[in-house]
Amino acid sequence: xxxxxxxxxxxxxxxxxxxxxxxxxxxxxxxxxxxxxxxxxxxxxxxxxxxxxxxxxxxxxxxxxxxxxxxxxxxxxxxxxxxxxxxxxxxxxxxxxxxxxxxxxxxxxxxxxxxxxxxxxxxxxxxxxxxxxxxxxxxxxxxxxxxxxxxxxxxxxxxxxxxxxxxxxxxxxxxxxxxxxxxxxxxxxxxxxxxxxxxxxxxxxxxxxxxxxxxxxxxxxxxxxxxxxxxxxxxxxxxxxxxxxxxxxxxxxxxxxxxxxxxxxxxxxxxxxxxxxxxxxxxxxxxxxxxxxxxxxxxxxxxxxxxxxxxxxxxxxxxxxxxxxxxxxxxxxxxxxxxxxxxxxxxxxxxxxxxxxxxxxxxxxxxxxxxxxxxxxxxxxxxxxxxxxxxxxxxxx
Amino acid sequence: xxxxxxxxxxxxxxxxxxxxxxxxxxxxxxxxxxxxxxxxxxxxxxxxxxxxxxxxxxxxxxxxxxxxxxxxxxxxxxxxxxxxxxxxxxxxxxxxxxxxxxxxxxxxxxxxxxxxxxxxxxxxxxxxxxxxxxxxxxxxxxxxxx
Numbered sequence: 382x383x384x385x386x387x388x389x390x391x392x393x394x395x396x397x398x399x400x401x402x403x404x405x406x407x408x409x410x411x412x413x414x415x416x417x418x419x420x421x422x423x424x425x426x427x428x429x430x431x432x433x434x435x436x437x438x439x440x441x442x443x444x445x446x447x448x449x450x451x452x453x454x455x456x457x458x459x460x461x462x463x464x465x466x467x468x469x470x471x472x473x474x475x476x477x478x479x480x481x482x483x484x485x486x487x488x489x490x491x492x493x494x495x496x497x498x499x500x501x502x503x504x505x506x507x508x509x510x511x512x513x514x515x516x517x518x519x520x521x522x523x524x525x526x527x528x529x530x531x532x533x534x535x536x537x538x539x540x541x542x543x544x545x546x547x548x549x550x551x552x553x554x555x556x557x558x559x560x561x562x563x564x565x566x567x568x569x570x571x572x573x574x575x576x577x578x579x580x581x582x583x584x585x586x587x588x589x590x591x592x593x594x595x596x597x598x599x600x601x602x603x604x605x606x607x608x609x610x611x612x613x614x615x616x617x618x619x620x621x622x623x624x625x626x627x628x629x630x631x632x633x634x635x636x637x638x639x640x641x642x643x644x645x646x647x648x649x650x651x652x653x654x655x656x657x658x659x660x661x662x663x664x665x666x667x668x669x670x671x672x673x674x675x676x677x678x679x680x681x682x683x684x685x686x687x688x689x690x691x692x693x694x695x696x697x698x699x700x701x702x703x704x705x706x707x708x709x710x711x712x713x714x715x716x717x718x719x720x721x722x723x724x725x726x727x728x729x730x731x732x733x734x735x736x737x738x739x740x741x742x743x744x745x746x747x748x749x750x751x752x753x754x755x756x757x758x759x760x761x762x763x764x765x766x767x768x769x770x771x772x773x774x775x776x777x778x
Numbered sequence: 779x780x781x782x783x784x785x786x787x788x789x790x791x792x793x794x795x796x797x798x799x800x801x802x803x804x805x806x807x808x809x810x811x812x813x814x815x816x817x818x819x820x821x822x823x824x825x826x827x828x829x830x831x832x833x834x835x836x837x838x839x840x841x842x843x844x845x846x847x848x849x850x851x852x853x854x855x856x857x858x859x860x861x862x863x864x865x866x867x868x869x870x871x872x873x874x875x876x877x878x879x880x881x882x883x884x885x886x887x888x889x890x891x892x893x894x895x896x897x898x899x900x901x902x903x904x905x906x907x908x909x910x911x912x913x914x915x916x917x918x919x920x921x922x923x924x
Contacts, residue, residue, distance in 0.1 A: 686812050688836035692788060705812055705836070714812065726809035726834075762794050762840065764816040764832040765809060 386699045386744045390737030397586040403630040407623040425622045432629030439636040441569040448612045453560040453581030456594040457484040460556045460577045463602040464525045472522025473497045480717045507669035508537030530562035534717040535668030536677025545574030564635040587631030591624030646675035656749045676736035681727045684766035685759040693755040704731040781871035787841035795830045804890025813839045815887040826850045838877035846884035
């Protein structure tokens with residue numbers, strides 16, 4: 382087993398060796414600007430186009446519907462701001478979910494400050510939106526529905542195909558932030574009626590700093606980054622050639638392995654969930670049991686706080702994350718956990734473990750073995766647990 | 779993120795536990811913010827003979843509780859009052875800016891325990907004010923919200 386047991390694959394992933402190998406050449410030998418005329422530039426232009434093809438194929442899009450960005454946040458910003466600006470004449474209303482990533486939420490809040498109206502729909506206790514709620518929120522002036530494919534914290538997968546069909550029927554543009562989904566679950570933009578889709582390479586074993594926005598042919602969208610004529614005049618800036626090459630290789634490899642890997646990860650995920658819930662009392666699973674990303678585990682432990690769990694896990698060489706306020710950088714715990722109805726104190730005590738292709742069953746067994754004593758140690762220190770035990774004694778007496 | 783001293787007090791916290799016949803007990807913070815500190819003091823002849831704590835919170839919350847209880851042990855009541863959040867923070871070689879509020883909680887918890895002691899004994903401790911961050915208020919807020 383590795384010295385570091387990495388269970389934070391939703392934060393970022395290790396770049397796989399094949400990807401690093403494919404990229405290296407484009408830093409050193411083949412460094413030309415794809416827009417130039419000489420040979421090494423043309424080689425690079427071809428490399429960029431190959432990457433575009435690989436990305437398109439993975440989501441059943443056409444090659445010229447893929448636009449490279451500097452990552453998922455840029456893709457989300459571009460999709461939402463770009464559509465808002467381009468369809469101003471039609472209306473100023475946007476529908477999204479309360480559990481979206483901040484790249485979507487803060488972009489929507491920004492647009493609100495510019496006079497747009499945004500409906501933030503609630504989700505059920507499993508983190509999934511009811512189609513009926515979207516239907517009811519649609520207005521005459523609704524120009525965009527932006528619903529994430531799968532949630533980064535609790536892994537819940539939204540009914541994207543149904544939302545896509547609804548948006549199509551109502552003639553509303555549909556964007557999905559698929560940063561957590563691409564490379565992990567099957568996506569078909571045609572079958573699902575998706576108009577715009579954001580993705581990020583570092584979530585599927587590719588490099589950081591490169592992502593893409595899929596824009597269906599025929600959709601009008603103003604650029605976010607102005608400048609040169611790159612990306613069919615829609616996104617300026619010299620192409621991140623090594624990044625695009627890496628993203629292309631990464632998405633091709635993971636798409637070929639997707640079914641097998643999803644099955645393997647789902648097995649490990651379920652083993653982890655079942656073991657923790659049965660070994661540790663007063664713990665609960667956050668998110669949906671079935672409609673869930675293959676690698677996502679999110680569990681709340683009552684009476685203890687998340688950052689303390691992470692520090693203790695780190696001492697055992699285990700990397701994980703939490704929705705506690707201390708890890709969010711504010712006084713409030715995760716907006717996602719609050720949105721599924723968790724009271725603050727239970728949201729503070731959440732632990733997210735996200736599995737990926739480099740994780741083994743041995744590592745899963747290791748955390749199953751280590752976690753109960755960590756939770757117990759923190760509970761022994763907790764005044765909330767002390768009160769709970771005392772109250773229980775009073776009740777049973 | 780944390781200094782070595784903070785990590786030391788987090789991994790090997792001193793004075794964790796309860797004092798059965800405590801002279802004063804103070805609980806501050808609230809579960810909503812993610813930090814609750816409960817401090818027990820045993821005071822005899824004006825001297826803090828023993829101090830224990832229980833804390834629900836992050837690494838900094840545990841470490842400051844540990845350090846604060848360590849600092850007041852053996853001190854007179856007046857000296858114990860001088861164990862401020864600044865003193866706790868300095869003893870821990872500093873805290874990240876976002877965690878400074880944890881050191882404030884440690885000071886408040888000590889003061890709340892001293893206040894409880896003064897109330898029980900019917901004495902007035904000079905310079906000690908009634909704790910504002912009383913947990914009972916926050917519990918009401920919690921119930922209202924959920």
